[in-house]
Amino acid sequence: MAELPGAGLATAQAAAPGTDPQIVVDPRKPYLDVDHLQIGLQRDGLPLHIVDTVTVSLLPGASLGIVGESGSGKTMLCRSFTGTLGRYGVGITGGRLSIAGHDLTNAREKDWRPIRGRAVGYVPQSSLAGLNPVLTVETQLLEALGLGSRTLTKAQARIEARQLLDMVKIPRADAVLHERSHQLSGGMRQRVMIAAALALRPPLLVLDEPTTALDVTVQYEILVLIRQLREELGMGLILVSHDLAVVEFLCSQVMTMYAGATVEIGASENIRSRPRHPYTNALLHSRLGMAERGKDLVAIPGESPAVGAWPEGCRFWPRCSSAADACRTGAQPAPRLVDGHLTACIRAEDVT
Ligand SMILES: Nc1ncnc2c1ncn2[C@@H]1O[C@H](COP(=O)(O)OP(=O)(O)OP(=O)(O)O)[C@@H](O)[C@H]1O
Ligand code: SF4
Ligand SMILES: [Mg+2]
Numbered sequence: 030m031a032e033l034p035g036a037g038l039a040t041a042q043a044a045a046p047g048t049d050p051q052i053v054v055d056p057r058k059p060y061l062d063v064d065h066l067q068i069g070l071q072r073d074g075l076p077l078h079i080v081d082t083v084t085v086s087l088l089p090g091a092s093l094g095i096v097g098e099s100g101s102g103k104t105m106l107c108r109s110f111t112g113t114l115g116r117y118g119v120g121i122t123g124g125r126l127s128i129a130g131h132d133l134t135n136a137r138e139k140d141w142r143p144i145r146g147r148a149v150g151y152v153p154q155s156s157l158a159g160l161n162p163v164l165t166v167e168t169q170l171l172e173a174l175g176l177g178s179r180t181l182t183k184a185q186a187r188i189e190a191r192q193l194l195d196m197v198k199i200p201r202a203d204a205v206l207h208e209r210s211h212q213l214s215g216g217m218r219q220r221v222m223i224a225a226a227l228a229l230r231p232p233l234l235v236l237d238e239p240t241t242a243l244d245v246t247v248q249y250e251i252l253v254l255i256r257q258l259r260e261e262l263g264m265g266l267i268l269v270s271h272d273l274a275v276v277e278f279l280c281s282q283v284m285t286m287y288a289g290a291t292v293e294i295g296a297s298e299n300i301r302s303r304p305r306h307p308y309t310n311a312l313l314h315s316r317l318g319m320a321e322r323g324k325d326l327v328a329i330p331g332e333s334p335a336v337g338a339w340p341e342g343c344r345f346w347p348r349c350s351s352a353a354d355a356c357r358t359g360a361q362p363a364p365r366l367v368d369g370h371l372t373a374c375i376r377a378e379d380v381t
Contacts, residue, residue, distance in 0.1 A: 049143045053130030054232050059086035060129060060265060061110065061233060067123030068105050068114060068289075072337070079105050079336050080289045082124060084364070087282075089232055092259070092266040094276030094297065096312060097286035098333045103269045104154050106286070107235050110267070111151045112141030129232070146173070150226030154237040154269070157218050160210035166194075166221055167206040173225035193224040196261075198254060216247035220254065227258070233265040234258075240275065252278055273313065277301060285309045288334055288344035290361050295370020305372040307349050307380055343375070351380035 054060060068080035080102040087093055095103050108114050109126060112133065125134045129148040133140070145151075153159060161169060170190035176183065194202035197220040210218055219239060226234060236255065240248035256279060259266055270276050276283050277297045284294040285308060293306040304310040311329045331348040334340060344361055346352040355375060364371035367378060374380070 049147070050131060051129075052144075052148050052232065054089045055130070056089055058088075058130075059127075060089040060091075061085075061087040061267075062127040063106075063124070064126075065124035066106070066109065066121065066126055068102070068109055068119055069122045069336075070119045076122060077337050078122070078289055078339075079119060080109075081361075083284075083286070083289075083291045084124075085284055085291065085294060087233070087265055087267070090263050090265050092268070092280040092282065094273075094280035094283045095267065095269045095286060096271065096273055096276060096283060098312075098329075100333055100335065101286040102289040103286055104237055107151070107153075107237050107267065107269060110149050110233075110235055112136060112138070112145055113151075146175070146226075146231065147229045148231055148233065150229070150231040150234045150264075152219075152222045152226045152234070152236045152239055155242070156222045156237075156239070157215055157242050159222055160213075160218055162210050165207050165209055166213075169221070170194075170206075170225055170228065173228035175229065189228075193228060194221075196227065196258070197221070197224045198257075199224075214247075215243050216250060219243065219247075219251055223251075223254070223258070227262070230262070231264065233267065235267040237269045238271070239268070241271070255279060273301065285312065288339050288361075289336070290344060290373065291364055291371075292345070292373045293371065294364065299369050303368050305367045305370070305377040306374045307351050308345050311348075343373075351376055 063083055063085045065082040065084055066080060067078060067082055069076055069078040083106055085093065097103055105114065105119065108117065109121060110128060114120050121134055125132065127133060131144060167187065167190050170193055171186050174181065174186050174189055176186045191202060191206060194205060199205050199217060199220050205213065205217065213221065240251050243251065252275060266279060268276060268279055280297055282295065283297045283300050285292050285306065287308050293300060293304065293309045300309060301313065304313055315329050329348060334344065340347055342357040342359055346356040349356065353376060362373045362375050364373040
């Protein structure tokens, strides 16, 4: 689903100086803790689920790639980590979400404002359109730095804005500060978006398909930059991508989503070499599985179901060549441990 225009840089709005809630980074505890999360809305008086249900936790500094076909709920899940679901008319309808030591399940905009940007930096999908075309790069970075809401003079903020451009290795940074988005290449715009997301040095960066609209050489440069930034800043990473090779390049764990649910999650290497869910296996052999370049690519038959039209039983059964009668009834299988990672397939030991 495309992002709303201008939904990009709305990150840093600190509360009154001295009153900001603490961002807790405890190496022994998950920094991000998502437990049976449901995201949805009411339509005609009935609940409509978009994400149902996702359970994942991430220690400080850890990395997770999220893959899945279009419409599987990847963006809505990431949006829940930034408290911006309301802009799409949806919200958290069940489960629990905790970030940086704060239970944010029922958080409202006023609760999110001092946390967003400080706890999680976010580069949204279609972010190349996320910069405001009217404002200079500097003005937008000052906004991301929270000028006006932090005890920061304009002169200090200008220095920080310049440092942010250095951090994302933008060439001719002094000139770029005074330019507007149409004067920048796609790669430069993406670097500015990443700089803005890092303005308040969040311990976790969420990138929703950061390289999709870029040409191949620039894609690689951005991926290398992200890797360097992680090494330099020690921050955690959540990366949404259609490309499993990209995920493996940057993330030590991967989660496959299908029709709003987690269907497989575990170490990237383990899942690539031993996928136990037929859907992940199919992704690895389809166009999404670019790690398998050179092999014959097999399209996954059929289409993923639209929200509101998920079948009973395992949501993947209409497309699954291993489906048995037991797969077509009951609830979506819950992930369970098979071969060292979690898989939501009742036949995981027999298939793939
Ligand atoms: N307000 C809404 N009302 C109804 N359906 C919605 C609403 N917002 C999102 N959806 C649906 O939720 C589903 C998940 O959307 P989402 O953008 O998270 O998918 P995605 O996995 O990020 O897909 P893509 O790979 O195309 O970006 C989509 O089918 C979308 O149409
Ligand atoms: S539970 Fe059944 S339908 Fe679902 S993925 Fe496993 S084998 Fe296929
Ligand atoms: Mg998306």
